[in-house]
Amino acid sequence: MASPRKRLDRDVLVATALALADAEGLAAVTTRRVGQEHGVSPMALYRHFRDKDQILDAIAERLLSEVHLPERDDRVWHAQLHDVLTSLLSVLRPHAAAAGLVTTRILDSPPGLDLAERTLELLATAGFEVEQAAEIASQSLCSMVTLVVTEPGRSQPEAAESRDDAVRGKQASLATLSPEQYPHVVAAAGALASCASDDVYYAHGVELLVAGIRGVHTETHTETLTETQTPAV
Amino acid sequence: MASPRKRLDRDVLVATALALADAEGLAAVTTRRVGQEHGVSPMALYRHFRDKDQILDAIAERLLSEVHLPERDDRVWHAQLHDVLTSLLSVLRPHAAAAGLVTTRILDSPPGLDLAERTLELLATAGFEVEQAAEIASQSLCSMVTLVVTEPGRSQPEAAESRDDAVRGKQASLATLSPEQYPHVVAAAGALASCASDDVYYAHGVELLVAGIRGVHTETHTETLTETQTPAV
DNA sequence: ACCTGAACACCGTTCAAGT
DNA sequence: ACCTGAACACCGTTCAAGT
Numbered sequence: 001m002a003s004p005r006k007r008l009d010r011d012v013l014v015a016t017a018l019a020l021a022d023a024e025g026l027a028a029v030t031t032r033r034v035g036q037e038h039g040v041s042p043m044a045l046y047r048h049f050r051d052k053d054q055i056l057d058a059i060a061e062r063l064l065s066e067v068h069l070p071e072r073d074d075r076v077w078h079a080q081l082h083d084v085l086t087s088l089l090s091v092l093r094p095h096a097a098a099a100g101l102v103t104t105r106i107l108d109s110p111p112g113l114d115l116a117e118r119t120l121e122l123l124a125t126a127g128f129e130v131e132q133a134a135e136i137a138s139q140s141l142c143s144m145v146t147l148v149v150t151e152p153g154r155s156q157p158e159a160a161e162s163r164d165d166a167v168r169g170k171q172a173s174l175a176t177l178s179p180e181q182y183p184h185v186v187a188a189a190g191a192l193a194s195c196a197s198d199d200v201y202y203a204h205g206v207e208l209l210v211a212g213i214r215g216v217h218t219e220t221h222t223e224t225l226t227e228t229q230t231p232a233v
Numbered sequence: 234m235a236s237p238r239k240r241l242d243r244d245v246l247v248a249t250a251l252a253l254a255d256a257e258g259l260a261a262v263t264t265r266r267v268g269q270e271h272g273v274s275p276m277a278l279y280r281h282f283r284d285k286d287q288i289l290d291a292i293a294e295r296l297l298s299e300v301h302l303p304e305r306d307d308r309v310w311h312a313q314l315h316d317v318l319t320s321l322l323s324v325l326r327p328h329a330a331a332a333g334l335v336t337t338r339i340l341d342s343p344p345g346l347d348l349a350e351r352t353l354e355l356l357a358t359a360g361f362e363v364e365q366a367a368e369i370a371s372q373s374l375c376s377m378v379t380l381v382v383t384e385p386g387r388s389q390p391e392a393a394e395s396r397d398d399a400v401r402g403k404q405a406s407l408a409t410l411s412p413e414q415y416p417h418v419v420a421a422a423g424a425l426a427s428c429a430s431d432d433v434y435y436a437h438g439v440e441l442l443v444a445g446i447r448g449v450h451t452e453t454h455t456e457t458l459t460e461t462q463t464p465a466v
Numbered sequence: 467a468c469c470t471g472a473a474c475a476c477c478g479t480t481c482a483a484g485t
Numbered sequence: 486a487c488c489t490g491a492a493c494a495c496c497g498t499t500c501a502a503g504t
Contacts, residue, residue, distance in 0.1 A: 030476090030477065030478080031477085031478065031479085032476080032477075032478085040488075040489095041488070041489055041490080042477095042478080042479090043479085043480095043488070043489065043490090044487080044488055044489080046479085047486090047487065047488080051478080051479080052477095052478065052479090103379070103382065103383055104382075104383060107403075107407065107418070107425060113410065113415055113418055116415075116417075116418055116425075117414075117415045117416075117417055117418050120417035120418060120420075120421055121416075121417050124417055130420055130421050130424060131421075131424045131429065132437070133417070133421060133424075134385075134421040134424035134425050135424070135428070135434060135437050135438070135441075136441060137421075138383060138385070138425065139376070139379070139380065139383075139438055139441060142379045142383050143372070143376060143379065145379075146336070146372070146375045146376065146378075146379050147372065149336065149337075150336055150337060150371060150372075150375050152367075152371070170340075174340065177346065181350075182346050182349075182350045183350075183354075184349075184350055184353035184354050184357055184366075185340070185346055185349055185350050185353060187353075187363055188353055188363050188364075188366060188367040188370075191363060191364045191367035191368070192340060192349075192367050192371065195368070196364065201368060204365070204368050204449075205368070205372055207449060208368075208369065208372060208445045208446065208448075208449055209441075209445055210445075211444070211445045211446075211447075211448030211449050211452070212441040212442055212443075212444045212445025212446075212448060213441065213444075213445075214444075214448060215441075215444030215445060215447060215448045216437075216440060216441055216444050219444070263495090263496065263497080264496085264497065264498085265495085265496075265497085273469080273470095274469070274470055274471080275496095275497080275498090276469070276470065276471090276498085276499095277468080277469055277470080279498085280467090280468065280469080284497080284498080285496095285497065285498090
């Protein structure tokens with residue numbers, strides 16, 4: 001098929017920008033570097049983007065477009081929400097440097113709107129009213145971004161070869177602290193500097209959030225009922 | 234009192250940098266601008282900071298140093314945690330542009346360590362084991378930052394005079410969407426573009442988080458009632 | 467000890483000009 | 486229609502020099 005040239009070029013430029021962010025951090029995404037990667041002057045990009053901010057917008061949209069929303073099914077709403085959030089996480093995790101761009105841009109592109117729509121839909125199913133659903137949805141999606149950006153043991157990609165060094169350094173600096181002044185920080189130095197398993201870290205992050213939503217949910221919706229022990233799973 | 238000149242100067246430079254961020258956004262914090270505000274060459278800053286990154290570190294530390302940790306009392310752990318998180322929020326809220334600096338720098342300065350220490354202490358009181366407490370603490374503190382950075386209706390401070398315009402614009406663009414494709418987003422347009430009350434927005438944000446921690450807490454600790462002992466991990 | 471000026475290698479972006 | 490080159494107003498940072 002004869003692909004439309006213009007559209008193709010733009011996508012390829014965005015892919016280059018994202019690859020630069022992955023390899024060398026967001027600071028490496030400059031009009032000059034992206035152009036250079038295509039053997040082209042920085043000004044050539046201005047055919048496809050109004051300004052640099054639009055390149056960053058496009059990176060965020062690209063990430064969101066790779067989210068594969070799970071099929072709707074008949075499981076309870078929070079199980080489905082769990083999977084939606086996990087699907088976002090799995091897309092962001094390989095792109096830690098660019099992930100932060102998503103926080104403020106979810107509602108700015110169709111793929112982000114799809115994600116927001118599904119999230120709001122599940123919260124509506126649960127019975128949340130619109131305002132509360134909006135707050136919860138935005139906090140939920142942004143929390144996934146934050147999990148990726150602050151993953152313990154992450155450092156700048158420039159120092160990628162020395163990730164272990166960075167972890168050891170962080171751990172060492174925390175271990176240096178006075179155990180009288182910061183007993184719990186010192187005790188948790190290992191967990192704060194790195195994490196035993198990335199998968200477990202992310203699983204816990206999603207669980208914490210979903211547990212919060214369920215907690216707020218029962219607070220809001222069981223006023224009529226009597227005080228319950230543990231809500232059914 | 235004759236104040237130590239050097240220390241004073243550094244603090245005053247940090248205050249200037251923070252003020253610039255508040256007034257014109259983080260992009261306005263440049264060595265040249267900060268120097269200019271003191272009628273001094275950009276190079277004069279290098280007596281007090283190794284490089285620009287240290288200026289950003291110092292801004293984060295300054296913000297964290299303004300957190301006033303509530304006194305310990307005999308209320309249940311999650312009530313105290315709620316207040317700790319709220320005290321962080323109240324410091325960050327007036328400095329939305331700079332707040333994001335805090336996410337990756339909490340463990341890099343004494344005031345941040347104080348905050349982390351208290352948080353971990355409360356989670357230890359609750360009975361969380363060290364690794365889980367570390368994860369929860371970091372996710373909790375970072376969530377407060379995220380709440381501030383993504384507060385609905387926020388826009389760049391350059392456009393501060395037209396904040397209402399930005400909100401209206403956002404709302405209008407969401408209202409333009411197809412109600413068939415994005416029914417819940419369209420229905421929530423108002424809440425997504427702005428928020429009825431900032432105070433309520435933040436209160437809900439903290440509540441969601443604390444509810445999550447309590448949810449994970451009961452999940453983790455109801456099983457141990459039968460086992461009597463917490464299994465070491 | 468503290469600050470400066472000139473310089474370097476970068477930015478994003480404009481504009482007129484090339485093909 | 487698409488791209489370029491030169492230029493502008495900025496960056497962070499170096500280095501040798503001033504006081």
